Amino acid sequence: xxxxxxxxxxxxxxxxxxxxxxxxxxxxxxxxxxxxxxxxxxxxxxxxxxxxxxxxxxxxxxxxxxxxxxxxxxxxxxxxxxxxxxxxxxxxxxxxxxxxxxxxxxxxxxxxxx
Amino acid sequence: xxxxxxxxxxxxxxxxxxxxxxxxxxxxxxxxxxxxxxxxxxxxxxxxxxxxxxxxxxxxxxxxxxxxxxxxxxxxxxxxxxxxxxxxxxxxxxxxxxxxxxxxxxxxxx
Numbered sequence: 001x002x003x004x005x006x007x008x009x010x011x012x013x014x015x016x017x018x019x020x021x022x023x024x025x026x027x028x029x030x031x032x033x034x035x036x037x038x039x040x041x042x043x044x045x046x047x048x049x050x051x052x053x054x055x056x057x058x059x060x061x062x063x064x065x066x067x068x069x070x071x072x073x074x075x076x077x078x079x080x081x082x083x084x085x086x087x088x089x090x091x092x093x094x095x096x097x098x099x100x101x102x103x104x105x106x107x108x109x110x111x112x113x114x
Numbered sequence: 115x116x117x118x119x120x121x122x123x124x125x126x127x128x129x130x131x132x133x134x135x136x137x138x139x140x141x142x143x144x145x146x147x148x149x150x151x152x153x154x155x156x157x158x159x160x161x162x163x164x165x166x167x168x169x170x171x172x173x174x175x176x177x178x179x180x181x182x183x184x185x186x187x188x189x190x191x192x193x194x195x196x197x198x199x200x201x202x203x204x205x206x207x208x209x210x211x212x213x214x215x216x217x218x219x220x221x222x223x224x
Binding site: 004031033035041042043044045048050055056058059091093098099100101102103104105106107108 | 143148201205217
């Protein structure tokens with residue numbers, strides 16, 4: 001596609017519900033990142049993939065958060081038993097290379113937990 | 115590991131200049147600069163890889179100091195379209211992940 005696509009754009013979940021957020025990176029991009037952006041704050045790193053390998057998951061806030069990229073393209077961020085503090089915009093970014101290339105960001109998924 | 119950005123917010127009149135600073139306690143592999151407008155995705159401005167590097171386009175430029183721990187973004191003769199939140203994003207030497215600064219909110223008034 002032309003850019004990084006995230007779906008859904010908006011998600012309202014009841015507390016305790018499981019959610020799955022999808023990221024379609026630019027075709028051929030090796031690196032994929034997930035970020036959590038709370039209102040009025042800068043994005044916080046969650047996890048990083050190089051192809052299908054999850055090389056860094058140090059930013060995942062709890063074991064309720066899980067990310068995968070099984071075929072090295074589409075990625076899914078899953079949040080189990082959502083809590084109110086999970087409410088945020090979840091951004092996905094992809095880049096062609098490893099460390100020295102531009103990262104392209106998706107529009108994000110705004111998750112609201114009620 | 116998060117870089118420190120300063121100032122946190124700037125208000126300018128159209129045509130004025132601004133400087134945004136980004137510093138790290140550790141040596142960096144690279145610095146990226148992005149601008150994010152409200153409700154939109156961050157948009158790439160430039161990347162700096164080499165100590166002492168300076169680059170820019172139009173009236174936006176950036177520098178990376180020799181020790182590769184500090185970068186500055188320069189906005190000259192600001193335009194209304196420059197409004198938004200500017201983020202520096204760093205990659206620390208030996209690491210892979212992109213780490214955002216806390217952002218600098220720039221407001222340009224006519």
